[in-house]
Amino acid sequence: MAAITARKHGATVLLLDEQGEPGGQFYRRVTSTPLEQHPIVDQEYLDGKTLVEEFNLCGATFRSGAMVWQVDRDLKVCFSENGKSTQVIGKKIIIATGAMERPMAVPGWTLPGVMGAGAADILLKSAGIYPKRKVTLCGSGPLMLLIASKFIRLGVQIEVILDTNRPLNYISASRFLPKALNASSYLLKGLKLQNEIWRSTIKVINNIKDIEIHGRDRVESISFNHFGRRKVFNTDMVLLHDGIIPNIQLTRLLDCHHQWYPVQRYWFPVLDNWTNSSIAGVLVAGDSAKILGAPSAKLKGELAALEALMQIRLITQEDRDFSAEKTIKELKKEMAIRPFLEYLFQPNSEFYQPKGDKTIICRCEEITVEQIKESVACGCLEPNQVKSFLRNGMGPCQGRVCGSLVSEIIAAERRISVDQVGGYRIRPPLKPIPVQELANLELMNEGV
Amino acid sequence: MKVYKKADIIIIGAGLQGCSTALQLALKKKKVIIIDKNSAGRHASGVNAGGVRRLYRAVEEIPLSLAAHEIWHSIEQLVDSDCGFRATGQVKLAENEADMRILEKRAKLIQSLGYDHEKLIDYSEVRQIVPAAKKHCIGGLASLDDGSAQPYLTTRAFRSKGLNLGVAFFENHHITSIGQTGNTMQVEAQGKRFEAPILVNCAGAWGGDIAEQLGDPVPISAVALCMMVTTVMPYFLDPVVSLTSRKLSFKQMSNGTVVIGGGHIGSVNAEKTKAQVDFSGLKISAETVSEVFPIMRNSQIVRTWAGIEGVMPDMIPVISKSANTPDVYHAFGFSAHGFQLSPIIGIIMAELILEGKSTYPIEPFRVDRFTKAGSDQSNLSALIAGSIS
Numbered sequence: 097m098a099a100i101t102a103r104k105h106g107a108t109v110l111l112l113d114e115q116g117e118p119g120g121q122f123y124r125r126v127t128s129t130p131l132e133q134h135p136i137v138d139q140e141y142l143d144g145k146t147l148v149e150e151f152n153l154c155g156a157t158f159r160s161g162a163m164v165w166q167v168d169r170d171l172k173v174c175f176s177e178n179g180k181s182t183q184v185i186g187k188k189i190i191i192a193t194g195a196m197e198r199p200m201a202v203p204g205w206t207l208p209g210v211m212g213a214g215a216a217d218i219l220l221k222s223a224g225i226y227p228k229r230k231v232t233l234c235g236s237g238p239l240m241l242l243i244a245s246k247f248i249r250l251g252v253q254i255e256v257i258l259d260t261n262r263p264l265n266y267i268s269a270s271r272f273l274p275k276a277l278n279a280s281s282y283l284l285k286g287l288k289l290q291n292e293i294w295r296s297t298i299k300v301i302n303n304i305k306d307i308e309i310h311g312r313d314r315v316e317s318i319s320f321n322h323f324g325r326r327k328v329f330n331t332d333m334v335l336l337h338d339g340i341i342p343n344i345q346l347t348r349l350l351d352c353h354h355q356w357y358p359v360q361r362y363w364f365p366v367l368d369n370w371t372n373s374s375i376a377g378v379l380v381a382g383d384s385a386k387i388l389g390a391p392s393a394k395l396k397g398e399l400a401a402l403e404a405l406m407q408i409r410l411i412t413q414e415d416r417d418f419s420a421e422k423t424i425k426e427l428k429k430e431m432a433i434r435p436f437l438e439y440l441f442q443p444n445s446e447f448y449q450p451k452g453d454k455t456i457i458c459r460c461e462e463i464t465v466e467q468i469k470e471s472v473a474c475g476c477l478e479p480n481q482v483k484s485f486l487r488n489g490m491g492p493c494q495g496r497v498c499g500s501l502v503s504e505i506i507a508a509e510r511r512i513s514v515d516q517v518g519g520y521r522i523r524p525p526l527k528p529i530p531v532q533e534l535a536n537l538e539l540m541n542e543g544v
Numbered sequence: 545m546k547v548y549k550k551a552d553i554i555i556i557g558a559g560l561q562g563c564s565t566a567l568q569l570a571l572k573k574k575k576v577i578i579i580d581k582n583s584a585g586r587h588a589s590g591v592n593a594g595g596v597r598r599l600y601r602a603v604e605e606i607p608l609s610l611a612a613h614e615i616w617h618s619i620e621q622l623v624d625s626d627c628g629f630r631a632t633g634q635v636k637l638a639e640n641e642a643d644m645r646i647l648e649k650r651a652k653l654i655q656s657l658g659y660d661h662e663k664l665i666d667y668s669e670v671r672q673i674v675p676a677a678k679k680h681c682i683g684g685l686a687s688l689d690d691g692s693a694q695p696y697l698t699t700r701a702f703r704s705k706g707l708n709l710g711v712a713f714f715e716n717h718h719i720t721s722i723g724q725t726g727n728t729m730q731v732e733a734q735g736k737r738f739e740a741p742i743l744v745n746c747a748g749a750w751g752g753d754i755a756e757q758l759g760d761p762v763p764i765s766a767v768a769l770c771m772m773v774t775t776v777m778p779y780f781l782d783p784v785v786s787l788t789s790r791k792l793s794f795k796q797m798s799n800g801t802v803v804i805g806g807g808h809i810g811s812v813n814a815e816k817t818k819a820q821v822d823f824s825g826l827k828i829s830a831e832t833v834s835e836v837f838p839i840m841r842n843s844q845i846v847r848t849w850a851g852i853e854g855v856m857p858d859m860i861p862v863i864s865k866s867a868n869t870p871d872v873y874h875a876f877g878f879s880a881h882g883f884q885l886s887p888i889i890g891i892i893m894a895e896l897i898l899e900g901k902s903t904y905p906i907e908p909f910r911v912d913r914f915t916k917a918g919s920d921q922s923n924l925s926a927l928i929a930g931s932i933s
Contacts, residue, residue: 166821166823168820168821169813169820170811170820172823174823183823183824351818477583481583484590484696485696485700490846490847491846492775492844492846494846494847523821523847523848523849524821524823524847524848525845525846525847525848528775528844528845528846529844529845530841530842530843530844530845531774531830531833531834531840531841531842531843531844531845532830532834532841532842534823534826534827534830534845535827535830535831535833535834535841537823537824537827537830539824539827
């Protein structure tokens with residue numbers, strides 16, 4: 097949306113996206129999905145088509161499959177495309193890298209056959225792929241409901257749904273219910289999905305603890321504590337989900353100021369009302385700033401673009417304020433549901449305070465909970481010191497997955513807040529690039 | 545303000561030189577306070593390339609470097625950790641005849657001074673010692689008893705040993721003022737007041753700021769030296785390799801990853817708190833690597849970083865008593881090759897402080913050496929490349 101708005105006012109726009117088509121995660125492959133006529137596809141997803149079509153006509157340069165691996169304070173952006181890397185310099189940079197699934201470090205989460213429910217949804221949307229064998233869903237959150245309902249309609253064999261949401265959340269969320277009624281469409285949709293699960297014959301178990309996934313070479317079963325008794329279910333696949341968190345790799349890389357959001361337990365870049373980050377020239381829109389959902393992301397994108405346009409003097413401040421008025425109003429309406437959702441689906445400590453000392457936290461370097469705790473005992477006070485000690489967060493994912501978990505563990509060990517502990521400093525490249533590709537890096541100096 | 549803590553000596557800067565100095569003073573039963581604005585080894589000390597190198601050092605530094613070399617080979621006795629030290633050798637390759645002439649001249653110089661740690665190697669020896677190097681590398685200069693260590697492990701080991709000996713560390717303490725009344729130095733940091741009769745400046749890239757406050761201004765620059773590391777490669781290289789006329793420092797770690805540096809400079813923000821990698825420089829490193837080590841072309845770069853280091857115009861450090869303030873000592877500005885020297889610097893500083901003089905020739909490192917002659921910083925980057933760790 098930011099690109100469309102910026103083009104409307106005559107800015108040159110380069111949109112870099114790792115995916116093959118515009119649309120982000122939510123509207124992924126919306127114009128070419130194999131499921132277009134399929135009954136599981138909901139209208140909200142298909143609504144994205146209008147946006148993508150509008151974008152395709154807006155005149156922005158779209159580089160699909162472009163993986164951004166570096167952005168610096170001088171607004172130099174390096175990206176890799178078909179094995180070739182280019183460096184461009186922007187006058188303004190709008191980061192809209194969206195969200196990622198919360199890492200769910202339960203014992204056994206690294207076994208083949210375990211994946212995020214969000215990842216499963218992406219496979220479904222983009223390739224029409226869904227599990228043909230026994231699946232267990234474990235976690236909570238809107239996306240969990242969505243994938244459950246899609247699977248029910250597809251006839252996927254769901255062994256059991258392990259609902260990890262805690263009853264207390266319903267109580268703490270209830271005070272935000274009146275406000276949420278202003279956005280009743282969300283509530284209705286949630287109820288509809290929930291109803292679909294209730295009406296099906298699938299077993300749903302609540303109030304579970306101490307989840308463990310077992311298997312030798314791949315998932316074989318999942319076990320948990322239910323009112324003091326250990327229960328086991330055999331399963332071929334486990335889909336985990338406990339909400340989504342902002343993908344902050346780029347803003348961390350830029351060393352933007354970040355804050356910890358304790359309700360939803362994630363880091364987010366601190367922005368002003370016009371989406372400016374603490375680094376001059378860098379704006380952040382969409383879920384990479386805070387989890388607000390797809391409709392809000394569009395509106396925030398519009399705001400970011402208007403602000404950027406004003407900063408490069410393509411529009412005046414009055415233009416900006418005038419154009420933004422309606423957007424801000426809509427945004428306010430959209431946001432009404434958020435406090436309710438955020439309190440209703442508060443993350444479960446099962447996942448962010450991993451049980452079992454042998455549980456792997458950093459998948460790339462295979463570093464366990466125990467090792468991190470030991471390094472804290474040795475005097476490491478924050479994630480970067482632990483990282484220098486153990487190499488966690490130094491693998492190919494550059495700490496994208498384990499970042500928040502490591503901060504959580506250190507905070508718990510030291511009995512201080514996650515904010516005080518801080519997060520990883522992220523080093524470029526965000527994803528590995530070959531030496532030869534760096535040697536051939538093309539330096540383009542024109543501004544966009 | 546009430547005095548928070550008193551000691552015999554206050555050291556500013558908990559990098560390797562500060563930790564080494566603290567350790568040696570503590571071994572002499574002195575009470576030491578060490579204050580750092582960040583955590584120990586946060587900048588150059590903890591993130592440098594880890595070269596333990598006598599090869600191609602400035603002539604003034606050679607006696608110190610040889611003494612440090614002896615300590616490195618038994619580093620565990622000093623700090624209870626091997627610091628990841630491996631004596632895999634250091635080799636400087638000649639890529640053409642002109643390079644070879646330069647190395648021959650150097651070898652002659654070293655010999656004339658009575659040293660024997662740097663030896664010329666010919667074409668076939670290069671093939672033996674650095675088989676992965678491309679054929680255009682026709683010879684080199686080697687010191688095969690040198691090697692590398694792990695900087696972060698080393699800094700932590702020096703710090704831990706200091707702690708065990710009773711050194712009081714105050715990390716994440718920003719110094720707000722330094723003063724002197726009579727025979728007492730006062731340092732205020734993070735709302736606390738520290739006092740000692742003696743003050744030592746081991747503040748690295750920030751050493752110039754401290755020295756200036758103490759009446760010893762020096763022309764130091766803070767630079768960000770860029771480095772990168774690859775994913776694990778099959779074993780192909782023992783020694784640390786550098787080139788004669790191009791910027792490169794290249795080594796394979798024991799875990800198989802390859803660390804590539806060589807003095808390409810990134811940028812440092814005005815407050816000297818943040819270093820930023822510059823990929824136009826690392827691009828040149830990558831080009832050089834691809835040309836000299838074809839095996840590297842398809843290896844994956846997983847991480848790059850830059851550490852802030854203090855560089856002097858003549859590329860040698862300040863190791864000196866203050867010229868203008870009594871009871872003040874300096875050891876900073878190691879110009880990107882202080883890592884190897886660190887074990888001996890602690891010994892030298894302890895001698896200087898406790899006995900008034902060092903048994904090592906440290907005259908060339910006087911803090912006031914710049915006050916007379918004009919200084920030339922015009923080609924800092926090339927200078928760094930020639931003398932990097």
